[in-house]
């Protein structure tokens with residue numbers, strides 16, 4: 137199976153071509169790149185280095201969020217358009233799961249994305265029979281609530297992945313001895329994304345494939361807070 | 377195949393030779409943004425991602441063409457909302473890359489002007505009055521794809537002023553059509569200010585007019601005076617039309633041409649259509665007045681395909697690094 141995988145959920149950009157489990161080419165950048173500018177040229181380069189064309193690819197794998205709203209949308213738009221226009225299989229993998237794939241197999245992995253004000257996008261993953269298994273669904277949560285949820289686990293089992301200095305500080309107050317991987321040391325790796333995609337069910341409806349934001353927009357949040365309810369009979373977008 | 381996603385419409389079209397619409401799919405988000413009283417950028421971007429491949433497939437189906445029939449891919453790259461622009465840009469780049477087609481990046485304002493290409497043969501030089509929720513400009517087009525901005529708004533765009541007036545009159549967003557209808561039955565009795573009409577430049581200003589209307593309505597509320605809303609609408613629109621007409625004919629005097637194109641969302645305004653036709657007749661001018669059909673007044677991908685043909689003929693192609701330019705204007709290119 138020939139897989140093209142890419143991730144632009146956060147600042148780093150990563151693209152990989154993996155064929156039957158073997159990494160043929162791999163672009164990873166930590167420098168500040170504009171994803172909207174770089175993504176397609178980087179996909180083109182990665183294919184060229186692999187001596188493949190886009191037509192040779194069997195499956196498109198994308199990190200579907202959570203993450204930077206714009207970043208996730210850029211990757212998801214390219215992935216769904218590619219899959220649709222060339223009739224390729226499409227797999228969306230959680231951006232948190234991809235971060236967890238960087239963690240130590242013997243630990244309970246808690247991938248994080250700092251969502252400011254001591255909140256984070258977080259999930260809990262463990263390795264079981266050589267596979268990464270999600271045991272706490274990805275969510276937007278306060279760190280305090282996250283620590284509550286983690287109570288069943290031993291401090292020594294826990295490994296937090298992709299912490300910012302502020303999140304690290306909060307973690308160390310709660311778990312002075314837990315393992316913490318900082319964000320500069322936990323770069324999402326698209327070749328790992330390709331590996332995760334092999335065991336993930338392909339998207340059945342490409343048109344309706346959307347990013348996983350895990351948060352309403354502020355405007356919608358405020359609208360619901362005023363007591364409004366979504367009217368199932370109204371289509372918010374309509375063809376005219 | 378052309379893409380347009382600069383604001384709250386996701387649109388994909390297939391255009392032949394710049395003047396024949398094979399398909400022009402438009403998915404509008406108006407009902408969503410009506411919940412918030414105006415376009416919310418993050419909500420708009422999310423809807424664009426939901427709609428994009430559906431629109432692509434509908435455009436191909438309706439045009440009865442396949443990717444092998446396409447010669448180029450075109451996309452709006454500005455001006456507009458950055459998060460919205462990016463969805464069309466990424467999708468267009470992906471289609472161009474996947475099918476090895478040339479890519480053309482199109483200025484949204486140029487697209488609006490070239491929507492007239494579906495109505496008539498354009499004769500250079502011509503003048504364009506571009507009026508929408510984001511823009512109010514007088515543009516001289518001296519040759520295919522050669523634009524000179526002669527006048528611009530100093531503050532609000534005209535369509536924006538309509539929406540704000542609509543809000544205080546209790547009209548749901550977008551308010552342009554309703555205000556136009558109310559104006560048709562009301563009378564211009566309030567004598568609102570006509571900003572800058574005495575000044576010898578071609579620029580517009582609508583914020584003073586907007587404030588005058590809002591103050592008048594608030595004042596009436598305070599003293600429990602029952603204002604005739606139709607008269608408010610008619611007085612507001614009367615001032616708008618005086619300002620637009622004054623500057624447009626000033627421009628035509630300085631740069632005589634035989635075609636005046638009126639484009640953008642506000643070009644659907646019946647009062648504006650009627651007034652400009654009357655003024656041309658009154659002044660005895662030999663000017664063909666061109667309005668795009670109503671469906672092409674708002675944002676749509678067909679107009680992007682019309683402009684793209686000119687760039688295609690010039691060999692003006694872009695590469696895969698194209699990015700959104702939210703504040704793009706003619707003079708920056």
Ligand SMILES: [Zn+2]
Pocket residue numbers: 484488508640641674675
């Ligand atoms: Zn427009």
